Amino acid sequence: MEPEHSTVGRRSRRWFLGLGAAWSAALAACRSKPSSDTSAFPDARVPGAPIRPYGERSSFEHSHRLIRSDTRVPLEEASSQTPLHDTYGIITPSSLHFERHHSGVPQIDPATHTLTIHGLVERPLVLTVDEVRRLPSVSRIHFVECSGNSSSEWRSSGATDLQRAHGLTSCSEWTGVSLALLLKECGVKPEGTWILAEGGDSGRHDRSLPISKAMDDVLVAYAQNGEPIRPEQGYPMRLLVPGWEGNVNVKWLRRIKVIDQPAMTREETSKYTDLMPDGTARQFTFYMEAKSLITRPSSGDTLPGPGFYEVTGLAWSGHGAITRVEVTADGGKTWTDAQLQTPILPKAHTRFRWPWQWDGSEAVLASRATDETGYTQPRVAALVAVRGVNSNYHNNGVQLWKVAADGTVTNGNRG
Amino acid sequence: MLTACGVVSSAQSPTYGLGHTPTPDQLKKVDIEILPDGRGLPPGSGTAATGKQVYTAKCLTCHGPSGAEGPQDILAGGKGTLATPKPLKTVGSYWPYATTLWDYIRRAMPFDHPGTLTTDDIYSVSAYVLFLNHIVGEQDVLNQTTLPRVQMPNRNGFVSDPRPDVPPKKQP
Numbered sequence: 001m002e003p004e005h006s007t008v009g010r011r012s013r014r015w016f017l018g019l020g021a022a023w024s025a026a027l028a029a030c031r032s033k034p035s036s037d038t039s040a041f042p043d044a045r046v047p048g049a050p051i052r053p054y055g056e057r058s059s060f061e062h063s064h065r066l067i068r069s070d071t072r073v074p075l076e077e078a079s080s081q082t083p084l085h086d087t088y089g090i091i092t093p094s095s096l097h098f099e100r101h102h103s104g105v106p107q108i109d110p111a112t113h114t115l116t117i118h119g120l121v122e123r124p125l126v127l128t129v130d131e132v133r134r135l136p137s138v139s140r141i142h143f144v145e146c147s148g149n150s151s152s153e154w155r156s157s158g159a160t161d162l163q164r165a166h167g168l169t170s171c172s173e174w175t176g177v178s179l180a181l182l183l184k185e186c187g188v189k190p191e192g193t194w195i196l197a198e199g200g201d202s203g204r205h206d207r208s209l210p211i212s213k214a215m216d217d218v219l220v221a222y223a224q225n226g227e228p229i230r231p232e233q234g235y236p237m238r239l240l241v242p243g244w245e246g247n248v249n250v251k252w253l254r255r256i257k258v259i260d261q262p263a264m265t266r267e268e269t270s271k272y273t274d275l276m277p278d279g280t281a282r283q284f285t286f287y288m289e290a291k292s293l294i295t296r297p298s299s300g301d302t303l304p305g306p307g308f309y310e311v312t313g314l315a316w317s318g319h320g321a322i323t324r325v326e327v328t329a330d331g332g333k334t335w336t337d338a339q340l341q342t343p344i345l346p347k348a349h350t351r352f353r354w355p356w357q358w359d360g361s362e363a364v365l366a367s368r369a370t371d372e373t374g375y376t377q378p379r380v381a382a383l384v385a386v387r388g389v390n391s392n393y394h395n396n397g398v399q400l401w402k403v404a405a406d407g408t409v410t411n412g413n414r415g
Numbered sequence: 416m417l418t419a420c421g422v423v424s425s426a427q428s429p430t431y432g433l434g435h436t437p438t439p440d441q442l443k444k445v446d447i448e449i450l451p452d453g454r455g456l457p458p459g460s461g462t463a464a465t466g467k468q469v470y471t472a473k474c475l476t477c478h479g480p481s482g483a484e485g486p487q488d489i490l491a492g493g494k495g496t497l498a499t500p501k502p503l504k505t506v507g508s509y510w511p512y513a514t515t516l517w518d519y520i521r522r523a524m525p526f527d528h529p530g531t532l533t534t535d536d537i538y539s540v541s542a543y544v545l546f547l548n549h550i551v552g553e554q555d556v557l558n559q560t561t562l563p564r565v566q567m568p569n570r571n572g573f574v575s576d577p578r579p580d581v582p583p584k585k586q587p
Contacts, residue, residue, distance in 0.1 A: 076487065076526060103523060116437055116445055123426070125434040126441065135431055185428035196448055202530075203523035206448060255445050264451045264512050266519040270504065273573065279498030281509075283573040378581045386581050390502050394578075 065096055066163045076102050079146070081167025084295045084314065090141070090349040092170035094225045099232045100146050100168065103203030106252055110236040113200065115220065119257035122187030129236045133222055135177045140219070140242070141348045143316045145169035145288050147245035147272060147393040153380055154389045158414035162298040165411065166399065169316070171349035174240045176221030179214050183258070192258035197239050200254035207248045208262035209241065213286070217242050220253060243318030243347040244286040245393070247272050277388035288318035290377050291396035292325050292352070292369035303407035306360035314349045317371035321346045324370040327354040331364030331400065331412070338367065363403040364412050380413060449518040453563030456517065460558040461539025463546030469536045470543045473525045482547040487526070491547040494568065507548025511573055513565035517541045538562070
């Protein structure tokens with residue numbers, strides 16, 4: 001039995017189609033008139049563009065990912081950075097989500113792609129993409145940040161702007177199947193203490209993860225911001241490892257093997273290890289520690305003159321939810337609390353806002369975040385004092401933006 | 416414990432009845448990682464002497480005549496630089512396991528045509544890169560048994576993650 005509104009809907013549709021035909025005729029008639037006919041009507045208008053099957057942004061908007069000039073695609077170091085200064089709220093548009101891939105973006109047909117789960121399990125399993133999508137799923141909002149983000153700020157040379165310095169973090173709503181569910185279906189043997197996750201890109205990118213994380217909050221994600229994951233983000237499916245460095249969020253996921261020790265892949269030995277001043281290197285530095293950035297105003301902006309500005313930015317932590325963001329306009333002499341905008345979600349970008357009356361004199365703006373563990377984001381100098389300047393990864397230090405009297409904003413970490 | 420016996424055709428996930436059991440052939444095609452103890456290494460062998468040809472043909476353009484010139488990743492040199500202001504992280508100065516080198520060459524190299532080296536090529540060119548770093552001799556044979564035994568200079572150079580480390584933890 002059909003509900004009443006369904007009939008109404010069909011009737012409405014017929015009415016609309018009829019109108020459509022009349023409308024087309026009317027439009028054709030209008031267009032055939034000479035333009036001089038409308039000159040006597042200063043308020044003359046024409047209808048806008050017709051509907052279209054897939055949306056695009058306004059032709060007046062040009063914000064884009066930054067492709068560094070030294071990056072030739074598909075070079076091993078290929079990356080593009082999110083224009084954080086042009087994003088609002090906490091969700092990064094999928095089209096602007098940063099990219100980092102190690103052997104180009106594969107074009108994978110979901111009809112032929114499979115996920116194999118094997119190794120130290122009772123029941124190895126191959127699942128098609130359709131089968132993964134049929135399993136009980138969950139949607140969650142999480143950031144992904146490359147651990148090399150902000151690496152320009154270890155040294156006082158610093159990057160010129162926010163996007164160059166910090167654009168390797170983005171935040172999306174991810175939909176997928178809990179990896180724990182999949183592993184339980186396969187039955188992990190007691191000696192299975194790690195997993196190896198491997199991608200279907202040409203370089204078969206792979207990383208080892210401890211089974212404790214694999215059984216916690218990891219997703220095999222197939223959708224991002226309401227639509228299938230984009231090719232550069234791992235279509236048709238990727239690992240989403242909340243709060244951990246981007247490199248372990250293996251894209252184009254094709255295989256998970258349960259193993260009894262880390263595989264010591266190239267990406268977890270020669271790369272993504274953090275060199276200390278004594279020559280030792282920290283390994284399996286998975287967590288992204290609490291961090292925040294003022295995204296507006298930031299380097300490259302020019303304030304038109306003294307007056308009111310809403311200082312806004314993003315804060316996040318791989319250890320959970322952000323509990324506090326403080327902002328300073330005097331380079332850290334005094335800090336006051338920013339307003340955290342809901343939703344404030346664990347392991348997700350959190351938007352903060354801070355009202356500011358600029359008096360027109362030189363100012364140094366900065367933010368610092370505290371997360372639910374009580375950890376507070378440190379100054380870069382404090383990180384350098386412990387780690388030196390050659391660890392490359394995991395720089396979560398405070399970012400300073402210097403506002404000159406003429407309103408120009410530059411990187412206050414420099415010089 | 417479930418065994419293959421009796422579940423041949425209905426080998427699906429127990430709760431949701433989805434998926435199928437991979438055949439040994441299907442698994443063999445994708446089961447490629449090499450563990451640090453050498454598990455996963457296939458039969459085959461090579462030496463630096465034979466590897467030089469492979470390197471010259473397939474690797475030199477990106478990594479330079481002696482592995483130290485680039486323009487892509489520097490493979491050789493850097494010994495003793497890790498604790499200096501200008502550390503040079505190479506296979507010889509930094510990589511903790513020779514198995515990683517073998518795995519990565521098979522997995523991802525040559526960059527523009529991964530998957531085109533034979534097993535013996537991979538043993539050979541691995542040996543050559545290690546030879547360029549003075550870790551093996553020119554005639555040393557690398558195979559399933561000898562490769563995992565190669566002692567990498569920085570084998571003990573890695574520590575676990577001590578974070579949060581800033582501010583520094585107070586000494587007890």
